Amino acid sequence: MIxxxxxxxxxxxxxxxxxxxxxxxxxxxxxxxxxxxxxVNENATAKLKHKNDDIIDLEPYLEFKTKYVGxxxxxxxxxxxxxxxxxxxxxxxxxxxxxxxxxHKGGFILPGLKAFRDIYPQISHKLDVDLNTKVNLDKIPxxxxxxxxxAILKSIIEPIKKVSKKKQITxxxxxxxxxxKFFDNSxxxxxxxxxxxxxxxxxxxxxx
Amino acid sequence: MIxxxxxxxxxxxxxxxxxxxxxxxxxxxxxxxxxxxxxVNENATAKLKHKNDDIIDLEPYLEFKTKYVGxxxxxxxxxxxxxxxxxxxxxxxxxxxxxxxxxHKGGFILPGLKAFRDIYPQISHKLDVDLNTKVNLDKIPxxxxxxxxxAILKSIIEPIKKVSKKKQITxxxxxxxxxxKFFDNSxxxxxxxxxxxxxxxxxxxxxx
Numbered sequence: 001m002i003x004x005x006x007x008x009x010x011x012x013x014x015x016x017x018x019x020x021x022x023x024x025x026x027x028x029x030x031x032x033x034x035x036x037x038x039x040v041n042e043n044a045t046a047k048l049k050h051k052n053d054d055i056i057d058l059e060p061y062l063e064f065k066t067k068y069v070g071x072x073x074x075x076x077x078x079x080x081x082x083x084x085x086x087x088x089x090x091x092x093x094x095x096x097x098x099x100x101x102x103x104h105k106g107g108f109i110l111p112g113l114k115a116f117r118d119i120y121p122q123i124s125h126k127l128d129v130d131l132n133t134k135v136n137l138d139k140i141p142x143x144x145x146x147x148x149x150x151a152i153l154k155s156i157i158e159p160i161k162k163v164s165k166k167k168q169i170t171x172x173x174x175x176x177x178x179x180x181k182f183f184d185n186s187x188x189x190x191x192x193x194x195x196x197x198x199x200x201x202x203x204x205x206x207x208x
Numbered sequence: 209m210i211x212x213x214x215x216x217x218x219x220x221x222x223x224x225x226x227x228x229x230x231x232x233x234x235x236x237x238x239x240x241x242x243x244x245x246x247x248v249n250e251n252a253t254a255k256l257k258h259k260n261d262d263i264i265d266l267e268p269y270l271e272f273k274t275k276y277v278g279x280x281x282x283x284x285x286x287x288x289x290x291x292x293x294x295x296x297x298x299x300x301x302x303x304x305x306x307x308x309x310x311x312h313k314g315g316f317i318l319p320g321l322k323a324f325r326d327i328y329p330q331i332s333h334k335l336d337v338d339l340n341t342k343v344n345l346d347k348i349p350x351x352x353x354x355x356x357x358x359a360i361l362k363s364i365i366e367p368i369k370k371v372s373k374k375k376q377i378t379x380x381x382x383x384x385x386x387x388x389k390f391f392d393n394s395x396x397x398x399x400x401x402x403x404x405x406x407x408x409x410x411x412x413x414x415x416x
Binding site for chain 1: 216274275276277278280300301304306313314315316317318319320323324326327328330331332334335347348349350351352354355356358359362363364366367369370371
């Protein structure tokens, strides 16, 4: 089975369990099998359709209710089978969503780790440092690199801690595993989007 | 008395108590009086010197010891007469410095409010929203504008709260007054840099 999560910058494929990524503006292969996809990027979707006849959009099969206006499809897919947890999807942005008794209660959007780091050189070239992922968060920093690394990590960790109130936190996304280590009450799920896409396909066996 | 704080982007003058700002690449007036200045910007300093003969650099008169490596001169000047407080200077970056018994214990550097907001459109055009300065920080957001505004404010507020441990917090800088309102134990000082420049001049009366 071929699954594809089409994002702003990447085609993220899962081909019989194996992952492949292509930038949306790069060449993508011809696939001979049906592709189930979700997409937040119309142009990239058109490109995939142009190369492959048999592709099925899973969005119409998603059942997810929320009062949140403007929630991205990938966020909805990630949350849709969760019961009681905070979902943190740490990619180019870090979305934080609160699920309580299977209901979506809202959420917030932090910049991703890379975006966060990239702000600083735009303020001053003196603040152009690499993230020290091992900075000690229990000590007040004593140099610029640590001062920025500490600020970035604390700015992400503290708002999540504040909202989680010791509830379980589920991490996913490229930086999910790294960030999950700063929380006692956390689990990391690498492929929550693909897992949930498969569950939607299974639940709607008419479409397989 | 004319004071000038030369930053990365701005000449910030205090002329007998009145403030004037000029971008570093714009025309600046000829002053007929002595100018006392501090600077983190060599090119801008050269420009000021070129127009005005009688200018005095206050940096050599500053007595400020710290183990922090690479602390900006403006940060040192802001901290130099403080005893026990957290100093938050909220400008293009937000520097947070811990002073304990007149000693500088270190600090960290958050992006300024504007820089923070400007990250989001660089991640996705869907995240290009204005900061809602009145977002309710006690409710989980239910739309993109609030989701981003909540994240920005929490990312700044929570790390400062965490480090302050109910100690007094002194705010200064362009966004200092706005941010101070989120803290019970805060005071706002508009002109801490100029106040301290005057104190350095007074303490070294040889230079007046």
